[in-house]
């Protein structure tokens with residue numbers, strides 16, 4: 001079977017070490033030869049509430065979250081009740097012997113307290129579950145040790161002991177579960193979540209400056225840069241607000257450091273004026289928007305894809321931009337690199353749209369070939385430009401002007417938020433204005449030539465074509481495979497760059513399919529509307545999800561069945 | 564030797580008689596006196612009449628958004644700590660729209676020289692009250708007089724232990740040149756609040772009004788004595804003290820970045836070996 005995979009769901013309160021258990025499992029599974037896909041959901045609180053870390057694993061690439069649980073690892077009693085409806089046929093739960101077990105659930109009841117000694121209940125659960133899943137104890141112990149860090153030797157030691165006794169108990173009292181057999185992985189794979197991949201992509205592309213104001217889910221991008229700031233010589237500054245963050249990045253970029261600003265919808269709303277500033281001053285800046293449900297503060301820790309139109313239109317006046325929407329960990333890495341390159345090349349704002357689900361979703365990927373990666377280095381050699389003759393905004397056929405950096409040569413670099421002369425000085429010369437507008441807009445031609453085409457997978461002449469963008473990629477692909485196997489020839493068209501749109505790259509596909517459905521994590525069908533506006537193509541059907549949870553194959557199939 | 568011609572002579576869009584003219588002249592003289600060449604200096608400003616000043620002087624320029632000069636200047640200084648960065652702003656731009664950045668920049672103590680052309684009014688938008696307008700100040704937008712109490716930039720800066728806090732007056736050329744030079748020499752954030760007559764919209768705080776009141780601070784004041792500086796910062800009225808009110812030796816913000824210790828980050832390629840090593844961490 002193609003989707004021979006297994007879904008472990010670990011549930012508990014915030015503060016119970018869920019993240020540690022989940023990450024250790026993820027790594028251990030990958031080291032054991034599995035491919036993984038992680039979905040995290042949590043409430044907006046630091047302690048308490050109900051959080052979930054779900055790992056779906058198998059021998060082949062796992063594309064999407066699923067709604068059926070094969071092993072429910074409960075770190076508290078409530079978890080058993082909250083997820084009892086989701087248990088797969090034959091599914092098992094792991095619980096403390098003292099907890100009440102809801103009717104209909106088959107559970108392994110472990111003595112969490114006596115095995116844990118002193119407050120390591122999460123480690124007990126990890127050990128018992130590890131044994132049930134046939135993960136070798138040393139592999140899980142090694143992953144745990146790595147996550148806890150080298151700092152606290154006594155803590156690692158204590159955890160190690162608890163893990164051992166949990167394995168021993170499990171071997172004596174339980175039967176191992178039927179799990180898919182691992183695949184043979186040629187290369188050791190690395191495990192990253194979406195925002196770690198964005199951060200590493202940015203670093204590899206040469207980003208040296210990051211300013212941010214904390215906001216879920218984008219803070220994790222800044223944290224990845226902070227984590228490696230010393231090794232990679234990066235300045236990361238927590239600004240006083242989002243307005244400062246983007247203006248600082250623009251200042252740093254103007255003076256020569258490739259810059260990244262991670263934020264989320266509400267924070268981005270504050271940055272919008274400076275998006276125009278980057279455009280008119282022709283200063284490169286990459287803005288990452290980790291989408292979460294709005295309007296305003298919305299659901300702070302849930303997921304949605306509803307900021308496409310906002311980002312597309314953010315900023316006053318008319319200017320070119322590019323908007324990326326990665327759908328996988330690899331795309332998070334490579335498209336962030338591309339965003340940095342394009343910002344530098346076309347000297348203006350470039351956007352990356354992720355979301356809460358993708359930000360926190362760990363997956364295994366092949367290590368990136370660092371040797372082959374280029375990085376950007378802003379600023380040109382002044383060469384033959386006479387000292388007094390440098391014009392920051394020289395009007396060129398491509399719209400891109402030579403960029404020198406202030407203070408690096410004797411040339412004076414003048415940048416302005418007003419309409420300006422070629423030399424950068426404020427002007428009210430209305431005959432110059434159209435020339436400057438056109439110069440900036442000409443960059444679109446270059447940007448359009450570099451658009452990443454939407455990816456197409458599945459039969460060439462589908463009965464049904466599923467169309468989507470960003471993080472729903474895997475769910476679309478799995479839904480398409482399931483439908484095809486059930487006899488309905490289905491293909492997928494996925495946009496990982498949502499602006500500019502180049503008709504020639506996709507319009508025929510839309511027209512050729514018997515039926516097309518646009519699947520989006522928002523209520524109004526923003527991509528569908530954009531495609532209609534740009535091409536006139538109207539989707540006959542839409543699937544929308546906006547309850548704060550990620551798109552799943554099951555959700556898509558259920559919605560299609562209703563239409 | 565640098566001479567004043569290098570800094571250019573431009574037509575401006577200021578009203579004849581505006582206090583911005585002597586400030587611009589003093590700025591050029593200060594830079595010449597420090598033997599700085601135009602390409603060594605970056606002028607950063609926001610929006611307003613005062614914020615146009617960088618367009619009327621030779622140098623590198625980033626003229627950005629209303630109220631946002633300080634974040635831009637901060638980013639640029641971190642990118643290239645070798646630049647002398649001078650921020651030019653009006654009181655509305657700096658203390659109104661940019662108020663939060665003003666507080667944050669002082670706390671960071673980044674090495675910038677902040678010149679605020681303080682005319683107690685919004686000039687460019689035609690005469691509304693600004694954060695420094697006196698209570699009762701009547702404008703077309705505030706026909707019943709300003710109700711809010713005025714923002715005291717000097718007291719706020721001293722309270723936050725800014726690196727260097729001074730006041731000067733557009734009508735005191737030499738004094739102003741000296742203040743700007745001391746501000747640029749100071750390592751850390753230097754605020755120079757410059758009293759600037761607006762001949763079009765402020766008919767109260769005129770050249771004469773200031774001339775009668777501005778009194779240079781005597782040598783008896785020790786600018787390193789925070790409590791005395793705090794007391795002095797509150798003085799305003801029949802006598803307005805001008806000069807260095809407060810100064811300390813807090814390290815400048817850029818010094819705390821370990822990655823800036825060896826060399827600026829500008830022009831450095833990505834260290835691929837280090838990156839490879841980092842990727843191993845995720846295995």
Ligand SMILES: Cc1ncc(C[n+]2csc(CCOP(=O)(O)OP(=O)(O)O)c2C)c(N)n1
Pocket residue numbers: 610611612613614629652653654655656657680682684685686687688693
């Ligand atoms: C975000 C934004 N809000 C408002 C304005 C309009 N505006 C331009 S200058 C200015 C006030 C200028 O006053 P001040 O900073 O004191 O400078 P002055 O003109 O008096 O030198 C305002 C409100 C703007 N350009 N941007």
Ligand code: SF4
Pocket residue numbers: 576577578580581582583612682686687760761762763764
């Ligand atoms: S409006 Fe006032 S501040 Fe502006 S130029 Fe005229 S006199 Fe100067």
